[in-house]
Amino acid sequence: MCLPTTGPQARQxxxxxxxxxxxxxxxxxxxxxxxxxxxxxxxxSQTLDWQQPKITVYGRQHPVPRLTAWHGDTGLRYRYSGHTHTATGWPAGLLPAKAAIERVTGKTFNSVLANLYRNGDDCMGYHSDNEPELGHAPWVASYNLGACRELTFRPKGPGSQRQCLSVPLHHDDLLLMSPGVQACFEHALPRRRNRPDPRINLTFRYIVPDQNPDL
Known part of the structure; x- marks a missing residue:
């Protein structure tokens, strides 16, 4: 069962x-x-410019099973799901979360990928957040709003396809992943059809300027 834990001490x-x-x-x-x-x-939920991009699988296009939005410092570029996106600045609604996450983690983030899971049918397959723009040792902060969903992990490499950990993320939970997580593991958000409520996940990242030729 997913039960929230809150309070001043929990936040620190x-x-x-x-x-x-x-x-x-x-x-x-x-x-x-x-x-x-x-x-x-x-x-x-109401103010971000939510999109549903398509990915190409075996020559056919399919909409991803979630809505997405990407924001960051003006001029930053980021490529995911086969599309290149250019940031035009931070919507005001994202700034309180950015400030709180940078305060407790001691990390600096210049972009965020937002995912809106409309219900338990929306999901994310196994992947690593290891795009070249993030450099060789990325710290990634994943902040959860709304429905409780489990983030699952499995090791990379041949014969290592079995899930090794499931972490339930409640409303207002933050998970900071060290660089080794992206280097050695994949993570996913499986379908949970018994969870009808929506969930927003904000994945804060730092795009390395040297990997962004326009900066």
Whole structure:
């Protein structure tokens, strides 16, 4: 069962999960508090420019099973799902979450990929956040709003296709993934048809300027 954990102490203290000696997950429960998180969920649901991109599989195009939006410092470029996106700045609604996440993690992020999972049928397959724009050692912060969903992990490599960890992310939870997570593991958000409520995930990243030729 997914039960939220909130409170001032929860917002300041991270729990640590070791996937391996080189890959750690840092988790904060109740990052912003219930009222701010509720307001942020409602605001972002209505104000972000949600799109449903298509991907090509075996020569045929298919819409991804979720809605997406990408934002960041003006001029940054990022390629995902076969499309290149150029940032035009930060919507005001995203700034409180960005500030809170940078404060508790001590990391700097200049972009965010937002995913809106409209219900439990929307999902994300196994992948790593290891695009060239993120450099060789990316820290990635994943912030959850709305329905509780499980983020699952499995090791990379031949014969390593079995899930090794499932982390339930509640409303207002933050998960910071160390660089080793992207190097050694893949993660996914499986379908959960018994979860009818929507979920927004904000995945904050730092795009390395040297990997962005326009900067």
């Amino acid at each position: 203290t991270a729990s640590l999960i070791d996937l391996s000696s080189d890959a750690q997950l840092h988790r904060w429960a109740g990052l912003m508090g219930p009222s701010q998180a509720d307001h942020l969920l409602a605001t972002l």
